[in-house]
Amino acid sequence: MPVALLPPTTGSTVTLDIEALTAGPRFLRTRTMSRWHRPRSGTRRPDGRDCFTAWCGYSIGSSDRAPALTAEEVPDGELVCATCEGRAIGAGQEQQTAGGRQLVFGPRELTPPKTCPGSRRHLIRPVRGGTTALCLVCGDTHPVRAMGGPYNPRIAIVQHPPGAALVQPCPFHRWRQPTHTEGTVHCTCGRPMPAPAVKETAPCPTPNC
Numbered sequence: 099m100p101v102a103l104l105p106p107t108t109g110s111t112v113t114l115d116i117e118a119l120t121a122g123p124r125f126l127r128t129r130t131m132s133r134w135h136r137p138r139s140g141t142r143r144p145d146g147r148d149c150f151t152a153w154c155g156y157s158i159g160s161s162d163r164a165p166a167l168t169a170e171e172v173p174d175g176e177l178v179c180a181t182c183e184g185r186a187i188g189a190g191q192e193q194q195t196a197g198g199r200q201l202v203f204g205p206r207e208l209t210p211p212k213t214c215p216g217s218r219r220h221l222i223r224p225v226r227g228g229t230t231a232l233c234l235v236c237g238d239t240h241p242v243r244a245m246g247g248p249y250n251p252r253i254a255i256v257q258h259p260p261g262a263a264l265v266q267p268c269p270f271h272r273w274r275q276p277t278h279t280e281g282t283v284h285c286t287c288g289r290p291m292p293a294p295a296v297k298e299t300a301p302c303p304t305p306n307c
């Protein structure tokens with residue numbers, strides 16, 4: 099059963115050949131999306147292609163190569179966008195509660211960055227030999243290079259993914275602005291960014307093992 103859509107309200111000009119859809123599929127996603135979304139509004143173009151705006155803000159349309167996937171029920175084990183689900187239910191588009199569906203929402207700033215924030219910076223402790231250094235932000239060792247132009251030359255560590263010992267984030271600025279004072283990493287706002295506690299391996303109870 100199709101669900102009712104809200105009008106695709108906009109401040110921009112819309113040509114007369116674009117149609118506002120009043121009903122759409124209950125769930126939809128493109129092939130590359132990791133979860134199902136719900137449509138808030140939709141439009142039909144003169145060539146018959148539909149484009150939906152999900153409650154969470156994503157645009158989901160069909161291209162020639164990849165039609166959007168639609169579903170009346172979410173297949174077992176597949177994920178549903180929690181923002182879409184909550185808003186669709188809250189706005190009355192969906193009468194049922196989420197019962198049984200697996201909702202997901204990943205606040206972006208909670209996950210560590212893909213690139214260590216110490217990359218290409220001088221937050222380092224040189225390792226003997228001088229060609230590599232320890233990244234103070236994540237604890238991994240990587241090569242160092244001369245970087246920057248003639249006006250701000252610096253020796254910095256190469257770009258790298260964060261190591262296992264990535265410092266804990268500032269509650270306000272997360273991993274955006276690490277700096278250090280005498281080798282201790284902190285946020286530029288002054289809050290500490292401590293390294294994670296290293297798991298001590300308990301000494302073996304058996305002597306001489």
Ligand SMILES: [Zn+2]
Binds near residue numbers: 134135136152155179
């Ligand atoms: Zn969504």
Ligand SMILES: [Zn+2]
Binds near residue numbers: 216234235236259260
């Ligand atoms: Zn690092």
Ligand SMILES: [Zn+2]
Binds near residue numbers: 288
């Ligand atoms: Zn901070």
